[in-house]
Amino acid sequence: MRAPLRWVLWDVKDTLLKVRASVGEQYCKESERVGLSLSPAEVEAAFLQAYRHHSKKYPNYGVAQGLDGQTWWMAVVRVTFSQCGVQDPALLNTMAHNLYHNFSNAENWEVFPDSNKTLERCSSLGLKLGVVSNFDSRLEGILRVCGLLSHFSFVITSEQACVAKPSPAIFKQALQKCGVPAASVAHVGDHYVKDYIASRYVGINGFLLDRHHKHDQTDVPREHRLSSLEELLAKLQQHME
Template identity: 50%
Template sequence: MLRLRLLTWDVKDTLLRLRQPVGESYAAEARAHGLQLRPEALSHSFREAYGAQSRRFPNYGRGQGLSSQQWWGDVVKQTFRLSGVHEDGVLTLMAENLYRDFCSAHNWEVLPGAAETLRQCCQRGFRMGVVSNFDNRLENVLSQCNLRHHFEFVLTSEDAGFAKPDGRIFKKALRLGGVPPEQAAHVGDDYTRDYRAAQAVGMHSFLLRTAGQGEEPEVPPEHVLPTLSHLLALIEKG
């Protein structure tokens, strides 16, 4: 059995997922302002705007003096501009509304098995924390989705100043948890940012891989979670 004291968790697509595609949420907001826009086109515009903003201002512009609200506001406005909306007042209003909406359970849902797995891990006495490439709304999102109470700390990339796979965010989590890396394991769904990055600082690592995802050859089967419900059995076997 692995001698683990601390479990750290990714959030998006590990514990929570969006209730609907981004384009659907943006189209609903546009309709509230009398604009008819196709969700698929908005999803495409969003990917383009988000990608460009991420390259220009990594980690929500944390190192360049932006707040995450400014960062996201620019992404939202650019998404709508790429879809043909150019009225500044409407763009500002939609950006404010969507920033607020994505801070609540209105747009997020808990993945199957997540709440039960977290509860069981707490019962077994594991200390728990979050390590997520998220902005500072995450505390509120987790509270709204009734998961926050499971965690001793919530470490976002905006707060830390480093984004996964940068090892410094994991080292900060280990300091917050007060354990050496060999007594900690990280659970996430991204091979590079979660699985490999945690291993690189000496932590154990589990990769949530749902059916249909690509196979990365270097992941031993005892590190792969078909669902979160498999976690405790793998820890106890390890």
């Protein structure tokens, strides 16, 4: 007999909301404020290189090495602009500080049109909602200014949890908060490994959101796939019957 569904856990970035403009564009907008003129394409490429390097050297915002999200992100910004020829330490620090705080503002994020409605419908079915996200400590504030925070009973970030998806440990922390067996919990996210595979590994009912039809993995059955959040309710109701 199938366990009745009680909770839905959510990824956030690229599931419920997305960055409104490219990193290159947003970084260049900040650089213009201090009198610099840089190429968004060049800045984007430098950012991706800096981000990958720091993610490999200091995974999960470097929390295991004594760093935190703000320190980690400001270092990524400084390296990004350094690679684009900016060498003034004061300028680098100013832009790094401003950008870290800018990404806490609602105007830099776009909530997907189906997000609020789906969260409301989940709650109307009697389901409780939580967040499990590979994000830093700004996430709760971002959800608040984007009008999403009130939907959730708890928010777990990888910085706070000191462990990141796809580790089973972060999902086990979420299950402790839910207080029900994994079979009574669903998880919705857009990443094949970090969201779908990882949640199903611990027994959670994982759903893979594929808004742009980029996932072609043959081991994800149709009933676990979503091309939009509007498809979720019917699939959750099947687990509640």
